[in-house]
Amino acid sequence: MRISPGLLLLATAFCCGQENYRRHTVHGEVGGAVPGEELKPLFASSAMAGAGYGYRFHPYFQADVGFQAVFGAARINDFLPTDFGQLRIRDYQFFLPFGGRVIVPIARDRFQFHAGGGGTYMWYTERLHQPFANQGFRFACDVCASRSGVGYYALLAGNAALDRDQHFRVGIGSRVYRGHTEGDPFGDVPGRRTEDTWITVFASFSFGF
Numbered sequence: 192m193r194i195s196p197g198l199l200l201l202a203t204a205f206c207c208g209q210e211n212y213r214r215h216t217v218h219g220e221v222g223g224a225v226p227g228e229e230l231k232p233l234f235a236s237s238a239m240a241g242a243g244y245g246y247r248f249h250p251y252f253q254a255d256v257g258f259q260a261v262f263g264a265a266r267i268n269d270f271l272p273t274d275f276g277q278l279r280i281r282d283y284q285f286f287l288p289f290g291g292r293v294i295v296p297i298a299r300d301r302f303q304f305h306a307g308g309g310g311t312y313m314w315y316t317e318r319l320h321q322p323f324a325n326q327g328f329r330f331a332c333d334v335c336a337s338r339s340g341v342g343y344y345a346l347l348a349g350n351a352a353l354d355r356d357q358h359f360r361v362g363i364g365s366r367v368y369r370g371h372t373e374g375d376p377f378g379d380v381p382g383r384r385t386e387d388t389w390i391t392v393f394a395s396f397s398f399g400f
Contacts, residue, residue: 212300213357213399216245216253220364222393224261224284228369228386233379237264239391243288251294255307259286259366259391265378271319273330279320280335282378286368286389287312288344300357305348305364313370313387314339315377338377342370342387350395360397365390 220241226234243257260283267282290309297303319332350362368391373384 212247212250212296214247216247216397216399218243218245218395218397220259220393220395222391224259224264224389224391226264227388227390230380230385230387230389234264235266238262239393241286241391241393245292247294250296250300252291253294253305253307254291255309256289257287259288260284261286261389261391265315265380267317267378269317269334271330271332271334275322278322278330280317280332281320282315282317284389285314285316286344287314288366288368290344290346292346292348301352303350303360303362305346305350308343308345311342311344311368311370312339313342313368313372315372315374315380317377336375336377338372338374338380340370340372340384340387342368344368348395350397358399360395360399362395362397363393364395365392367391 222239223236224239225236239259239261241257241259245253245255247253263282264284265282269280270277271280288311290307292305292307295304316337317335319330321329345367348362348364350360353359368389371384371386376382
């Protein structure tokens with residue numbers, strides 16, 4: 192059986208890839224999130240921050256788990272009356288993506304391109320400002336609403352090493368989340384199941400070891 196040179200080269204790259212790569216990576220992200228699907232007329236584009244961990248078990252493959260938070264996309268700005276005055280209620284949208292990615296190393300891993308995806312847990316919640324939390328006292332918020340659901344995500348990203356040993360990297364990327372949530376009415380979102388889409392764009396800083 193004849194094997195094409197292209198397939199032979201690909202197999203050689205995957206079987207005999209570089210060994211001096213960082214297996215563990217922790218990263219932080221800052222950027223923005225844009226709602227889509229049913230949320231597009233109900234939520235607003237907002238700031239986003241996140242963090243994550245990746246285990247690179249092969250030069251070309253990495254398993255991922257992460258956390259992203261969007262701040263105030265539902266534009267909720269309510270107050271709860273208490274004996275200590277009006278306490279502010281704000282909204283947050285949380286995502287817990289878990290999956291993997293393919294890594295394409297360039298120039299001996301100094302530059303990387305990533306593509307991946309997986310599942311995600313989605314949670315939208317209202318949170319009450321806690322002025323005495325550092326003193327061990329917290330106010331209950333019986334009126335705070337929440338919604339949750341599951342979905343999936345896709346990732347495209349790239350980064351470049353900052354140091355010779357490739358411990359530190361900066362990059363840019365985007366995740367697209369699609370899924371559904373259900374639960375309480377939330378801002379302008381009705382109390383029924385909705386099909387949700389989010390596009391997040393971010394800059395990242397990572398440390399590998």
